[in-house]
Amino acid sequence: MKTSKLRTFPQRCLRGTAILLLTFFSIAALLWLYQDLERGETELTLERPQSFILNNVNILPMGGQKVLPAHTIVVRNGVITEISPIAQVAESELTVIDGKQAYVMPGLIDAHVHVLDRSYAKSALAAGVTTVRNMGGFPYHIKWRHELESGEWFGSRLVVSSPIFNSIEQGDPLAHFRVNNPDLARQAVRDYIAEGYDFIKVYEGLHAETYSAILAEANTLGVMVAGHPSYDLMHKNLKKHGALRTFEHSEEIYDGFLGQTFDDSKAESAAQFFVEHDVALVPTLAVNHELTQLSNKKADYLQRIDQAAITPFARFIYEQTSFKRWLNASPELATYNREVDAYLHHLTRLMHERGVKLVLGSDAGALTGLPGPATIDEIELMVAAGIPPYAVLTAATVNAAQSIDMDQQLGRIAVGFQADLVVLNENPVSTIHTLRNPLMVIQQGRVFSSEDLNQLHAEAHQHSNWLLSVIRHLNYLIFG
Template identity: 30%
Template structure:
């Protein structure tokens, strides 16, 4: 009996060790993200300040910025805080020759697993809006806000609401009727979501149900503008069942993708005169647009390179489950000739974005990061570059990634550098107002008061490559089972 018990004990111990090893290898989050402490006091000294504060100069030279317990408390000329007792024990950062901006806000991402969050911080993005949510995102968001998980502030919509059609995907909640749509909205509200995302194939009946229930529950609506059922002849021979202009009065928080606006608003006609008129109509309606120019631009880059662009530095931050699921898409675009159709579209989408900006449409920067080959964190720099190519100045492009989305999302504690604001900061070498690309590799980042120097950013970059296929499958289980 004693020998049998010893064998059983040894066996259970081995199983426990194996289970612990499997958990550590495949399910435990990278150590760089487990937790971090807010620095009690940080003095950023002699910095070039791009505060984004309304009425402030675009750049202010030789400034000192003091942050206490994660809150900006003072901004002064260099040396002006030397006698302040609050700086006596502060971490002093010599930022001469560097530029300080508010932390960047990516208004359109897809997060599949925790390591991807590290990539955003590593590249200066301190707030993200996930636009295809599951309940796990709500749990991650809460842990981040309470300091138990290091990551950018995580805003999230609920699961995408759509109807069956050519754009329906596995991670969509499909509804056809007003009653089904209302029930789906109520379910997301009960789960804790405050924001909804809708998609292009929603039927008119379902769309009205979403809007009415969202208004009743105080939820926001963003997404692709719904088109209704795509009957034969739509859009080349006749307009969509839900015309684009009719959606402009429906109170969208944000409309996603310039290319979707061209598809729905112009019926896929690359007509500059009509786009100019449409941009003016959108501006009068108060539309807010997330252009996500990088989404199409990266398709073209893959095609131009015969797929080599899929192997560039940083692609290891892409989620391994998503990469497996999208393998066929990668192969398709690697074999396309961009000169046949897509290059002219790339140019038109940039031009259309410039027209919207000139007309006064509010633009916010989003990257579609986490899908196709849009790299978490790094994609923000590519999007800013594309906004500049579209006609925005570097300062205007950076506004679209800081103060403007902060206002759109009601985040009144960030987006500018001013006393009383949250310590979400981005320190970069060089001058992003002359070269917006300089934001890609920060010298340091502050995320809700946590100071991340170059060594910490390097650890976060490494952590972003530690995606786990088993953990990602577990995260996506509601989608795989169709219970989202």
């Protein structure tokens, strides 16, 4: 009897192993099939003319503060072909849209968002944000970018970072690419760019040698690197951070340059670094303001926000992490957050006054803020910090376009530029709050009326279900 059991044991082990392997490959096949078949959709009409005349509008071209009154914009195949006073326009073969003396500015660009679902890209476009830079990419972002470019649904144009590079010790194993080996980091830079990511995102925990290798390899490939500084490298060779296209978060100046002190003399040195190396700052005041509100006003603040616009999977994660942390903050921590929040506003204004180039980014998707509404929050917070409205709008258009290497296509209203436009009731320079309610949004010449924007806003509340959200991430974890 014992011999019989010994003989059958290996067979049972092999049978169990075979079942496990079969189960694994079956799941992998389902994930692959999902990746190939799952698509975005919209109730809006997909076929939209990209040629028209926008007549009788006041243009804020963002090539200077002067408004061009009573002008006409001619768009052909999604590109601006003529800008002229009304009397000079005679284009009978194109549809004419009466602008009714509204104000027109370039479409907004949010250079720091986390697009956690297709609904987030729709939310952004509904608010007049025609382009977003996604700071923490996964394979499904490349898929969504392709779908948008193919016109399968509508949302903000996606510029997609690589998965976030971070150290093995500090990186999130479920979301970051964790690496301590410089050679492996270099290879990963090559691989991610070959896979279709637009640029490389770096995080603060990276070791100096690894961070330096990433910057060097990206420079060799001619691709940009954006993100957090490496604290290790800041102590060893600060100047190497001059290779960053954008430095993310005023909070990182406070943490890294100032050592978490309210030290304006050190802030002056930080400003000098940014100016000397032509590194732009993305302040992201909105996300720090969110956590300040959560920690001080607790559930009252949470109840006032549009929680239905947060994808359920993300909301579940936040309820177990960020929400719990800030809602349970002690009075001492809440007070500290208020003080830091106020100083970050001061710090951002100081950076502007010292000539640091600012690029608008909200960090929407990282907490309660959503791309689009959080973008406008960021604009209003920067204005409230004392930065002139025109400078803030420049950060959201001209400077943001430079941050994504599209400043010859986006960020201004000019002949030869793409027709990404926001039509507003009032001049946003004098009435910044008019950005809250765009009359019309135009992206690559496709016109979205107020009714279309309402539909997009509704679709921004229609999220992928839990299963799809989990499968997307499993697909990344298994296939990279």
